[in-house]
Amino acid sequence: MRTASVAFVFRPRLTLPAGLAAGLVGLLAACGGGGDNDDASGTPRHAIGGTLTGLAANAVLVLNNNGADPLRLSANGTFQFAEPAAAYRVEVATQPAGQTCTVTHGSGTATAAVADIQVNCAAGNGGGTGPVITAGIAGILGEWQQNTCVAAGGGQWARNYLRPVQVNDTTISHVQGLKLFTNNQCSGTGTVLGGTAIGQVTFSRSESNASVAANWGTFRQITGLTSQAIWAKRGENTLCLLGDENPSILPTLARVAAALDTLPASACYSRQ
16 A cells, blocks of 8 residues: 655754754755866866846846856846856846846756756836845854744743754754743743754755745754755745655745745744
8 A cells, every 4th residue: 555755844842952853954956067167176167057038128137146246137048157156046136127036946056057047037026136035055054043932841941943054065964952041932042052963964956036945955864864854944034944755745936935834833943
């Protein structure tokens, strides 16, 4: 008899240091690339480009890559940045008047010439700076604190915290611990307990638009167990962890965005 795979939401449990709860993970796109120059460290750099669709007549869109190398576009079709890159993160620097443009397949590590970045423009507010939400490892580094506060005993309350630590261009170490508080709102500085690396996440893909970023990857626990997971952001300051044992259940940014609307607070973290 077949057993159907189902998507699940990771809900970390709060426990005191003898056993911190395991988390899930996901992230960074490593999309294709093609050999140009080496950077200062000797890493090969490759041409970065893609296709623009939907830009209105006489409109102008400005993209950048890794926060630099601005590219001004005034017509639909293929495009390529002036500077090759090893790792890339393409964002909208300036939206065209009356339109909103979004980027998909916009970040990763180039191993050959990249030509599959998609930029699509549609009617919207537009008319100013409007970068998409930062995807990839760069968008999740730092410290995050769980959005729920629970009783921990002894007159204390607690929140999980997590701190992704970059290992290389496509992998982070998932460090997780607790913060204890003396009030039931978990407000104030709190006392940090633990801070243990519970595994590593290697990211295979990331996409983002003006409101959501999603990062798909494989979580390898220190016990040797592996699972697939998605780390998604709503805006720059809310990070939610979704489990995805069957990648076909949440394969697109739109499906991830819809799933975020149904998540409990315990699945999401706020940037500290």
